[in-house]
Amino acid sequence: MQETASTTPKELEVKLEVDPTSLPALNKIPLFRTLKAVPTRSAEVSVYFDTDKQKLRKKGLMLRVRRKGGRYIQTIKAASNAGLFERDEWETEIAGKEPDLSQANGTALEPLLSHKLRRRLKPLFETRVRRTVYPVMDEARAIALTVDRGTLDSGSHSLPLCEIELELDRGTVAELFDVARQLVLALPARLALKSKSERGYEAIDGKLETPVKAASIDLPADANTRVAFKIIGLGCLKQIINNEAALIRGDPEGVHQMRVGLRRLRAAMSLFAVLLRDPQTAAMTAELKWLAGELSPARELEVLVNRVAAPMKSRRRRWGMPSLSRELAEKRDAALTRAQDAVKSGRFRALTLETAAWLQAGLWTNPQDDLVRDRGDLPIAVFAAEQLTRRWRKVRKKGKALAQLDAPSRHKLRIQAKKLRYAAEFFASLFARRRAVKRRKQFLDALGRLQNGLGDLNDIAVHEKRIAAIGKQRSNPSRAFAAGLLTGLEDARIGAAMTVATEACADFGKVKPFWR
16 A cells, blocks of 8 residues: 555664674574574565666655565655654555656655656666565564675676664664664674665765765754754764774775764764763763774874875985884874774774664653753754854853963863854754855854864874874984974974964954854
């Protein structure tokens, strides 16, 4: 029976990527020993349709026709504001392998079905998988545990697929994540936030395993503060997870973008701290801090090597410079290895899954404290204006005294400015009128220049500290001389960086708040 817009079905699932060699261990997990239902097996071919310009993808839609035996199932999916693990879904059995767009009435695809779009729809890529479905059922829950092994073919690329999908048919989100937790503890399984269709589009675009920047956050105007935090937090988590491949491949930008996602998540937790007063959140905070500590040296040393040491490396008349450059490069490489080891670890796999579970169904989502509950029920536009006003005033006040601040105080101001920028980006969709958009651009431009100036001052302080540590090695006077030279060059940049930051502070003091 075809679904209507008023009864839109929801798909709630958790996807894990796993090495196919570890699949035999599934049968050793206690959960599988208790399963009484017999698994079902099938071979399936799914063809994904869109236009050459990927109009459906840009609208957050997916159109697929799956062949299963002699049957053809057409599926339409749409992104949901409820989060990364929930999507609107419409499935219909059709007569053949081509989409039957007459069955799209009442779906999210219907408004786009112009004659032009109908003519331009074409198959873009396909998946071929061997599927095994294990029903996880008892009185409290019904979860379909699906193992897919096969390939994704985009014409120019053929990618291996090995995934475990957990789809909730009956029960709670917490129970769904509990099953995922058992799998992650027993197997080297990783939480995956990219669907097969997303991977197919990446293959077409040539963006497999490339660094991923933060995506814009679209907050529903009628959302409350609690819902808004979940949407923002899941968006940040997606940036973290989607940079795993680039980081493991050794791409410095992958390290940087994962750190950005991590900083954005921690900034969001600070922004919404009034909602997050529970022991579970404290444990999450500690684990996120661990990850930040594992990633930071790789990024800091990458910047030091490329921006400071590399320009001086060829000046061999400078005593010890080539040797110092080599040592810094070795330290950078060791820091990158440390970051890679952290992201490959079971601790990281557990962290990403637990973060997702916490954002979807953590203690904070059902507060017992009346005050916390009331703050969570507050319309997000009201909460956003409060937070932006408070943080904007704090940055302006401290910025006026920038010339009198010492390095630690400047660092705190930089962190406050960064959190304000993230807040402005998180809440951008709530203030979308023309004047607000214009003012937001001016606001972010001025704030960005302030951040750059303060960031440069912080980089200088970090670089000088690292270089000074090397210069203390008395056994190598020439290297100590080179370290002193680099320290002097960095010290000479303070005046210019301070001028940039001071001018940016003055400009920032003149901009008007876009949320009023």
